[in-house]
Amino acid sequence: MSENNVVSRYTTAARINHWITAVSLILLALSGMALFHPSLFFLTNLFGGGQMTRAVHPWIGVVLFFSFLGLFFRFFTLNLWNRDDTVWMKNLGAVINDREEGLPELGKYNAGQKLVFWGQSILILLLFGSGLVLWDVYFEDYTNIDQKRLSAVVHALCAIGAILIWIVHVYAAIWVKGTLRAMTRGSVTRGWSWKHHRKWFRQEVGKP
C-alpha cells in the first residue's frame, strides 16, 4: 500500500511521547507487582534484585508522570466528552460485538478511548502523589505514619486500576485490526478511518 492511501494520525513527537509512556508504564507495572505480591517477587530479578527494584521504581514513576503530562496536554481537548459519546456508551454491547453501523460518526476518539484517557489521567495523578509519600529516601520526613499507610493502600488500588485500564487499552489495539500502525508508523488506512473515526476522517480530508 502506497503512502498516498493512508491518513496521518500521529506526529513523530506524539508517538515518541507515547512510547516513553508505554515503556515506563510496563516497567512500573512489573516492578510494582514484584513488590505487591510475594508470588511475583521474582520479577525483581528483571531490575537487578530487590534493592534495585525498590530504588529504581520511583524514578521510572517520575519519567511516566512527566511523559504522561505531555500526552495529557497534547490530547485532552480531543478527549472532552460530547453527546455522541453518551450514545456510543449506551450501545457498548453493539460495539464489542463489532456492530457499529447505527452509531454516530466519531471524532478522533470514541468514548472508550476517552474513558481510558481520563481514567489514566486521574489514576496517574493519584499514583504520583501517593508514590511521593512512599518514597522514603527523599520524602520520609514530610508525612506521618497514617498518611503513609493510607498512601500504600491508595497506591496499590490505583495501580491495579491503571493495569486493568492498560489491559483494555492494549486489547482494543489488538482486537481492532489496523490500529497498531498508528503507534508504530503514525498513520492508519482510509478504510480504518472510515470505519472507526469517520467524523475525524472527514475533517482530515477537508470534506465534512
Next chain:
Amino acid sequence: MATLQSLDIRRRSASNEAPPQIRQNAMEVAKLIDVSKCIGCKACQAACLEWNDLKQEIGYTDGTYNNPTDLTPASWTVMRFTEYEHGDDLEWLIRKDGCMHCDDPGCLKACPAPGAIVQYTNGIVDFVSENCIGCGYCVKGCPFNIPRISKVDRKAYKCTLCVDRVAVGQAPACAKACPTQAIYFGSKQDMIVHAEHRITDLKSRGFKNAGLYNPPGVGGTHVMYVLHHADRPSLYAGLPDDPKISPMVGLWKGVMKPISLAAIAFAGVFGFLHYITKGPNEVSEADQRKGDELAGGKKS
C-alpha cells in the same frame, strides 16, 4: 549468617513455602521489663551497643534524659523518661523502648521481601538484613513505631532480642547488664508468673492499677512490661493503649492481594475469550472503498 539454623521458623515474610519446623518442642521465650524497678541508668543501652557491635553517633540533648532522643538504626533500645505529675505527687516513669516481638508481627505482615523478616518458633521476630530491600513497609506495619531505616545502607534495623545469644542459651545483653534486675528473661510462661508476683507486691504498696502489658491486639508480645499504671499505658511515653496492626495494612496485605491478581487475570481471560469468540474487528473491503471515495484523489 542468614538465619539461625538451630532455631525453627514459624513465619517468614513474603513466602508461600512452608518453613522448617521439625522441632516441635520450641519454648516460647519472653523478656519482662519491670518498669517499677528501672532506675534509668542506660546500662541496657550500652550493653546493646556493645553486644551488637553498634556505634551511636553523638547527637544533641533535647533537655530531657532521653539519650539518644529516639530509636535509631544503631540504637535498638532507648530509655524514655516521663515526668508524671498527679496531685502533689511526681512519678518518674522510665520505659525501656524497643521491639516488642509481637506474636502477630505487623512488620512481617507488611514486608514484601521473602525472608527479610522471620519469626522463630520461640517467638523472636528478627530482621535478616541481607534480604532487606529498604522499602520501609515494616515501619508502616509496626504498631509500636520501632523499625528504623539506615540512611547508610537503606536497611531496616531493630532489637533482635539477642537471638544469637538466645539460640545458645544466653539471656539478652540488656537483661544481663541491668543492675537492678528490672529486665528478666526466660520462658514466656515463667515471665507471666513472675510478673504476677511483682504486680501483687506493687498493689500492696498502693499501685492499685499495677498490671502486665502483654497486649492481645497483636496476639501478645514477647517483650512484656510490668507497669504501675497498667490502666493507662500511654502515660509511659506514648506506649499504645491497645496496639493493633492498622486496618489499612490489613487491607493492603490481606484481601487486596488475591482480589487484585484475580481481577487482572480475569481481564486477560475476558480479552482472550472475546477474541476467540468474536474474532478480530477488521476493516471490510466496502469500508476501504468508501474511505477511498471520501478521500477522492486527495493525497492525505
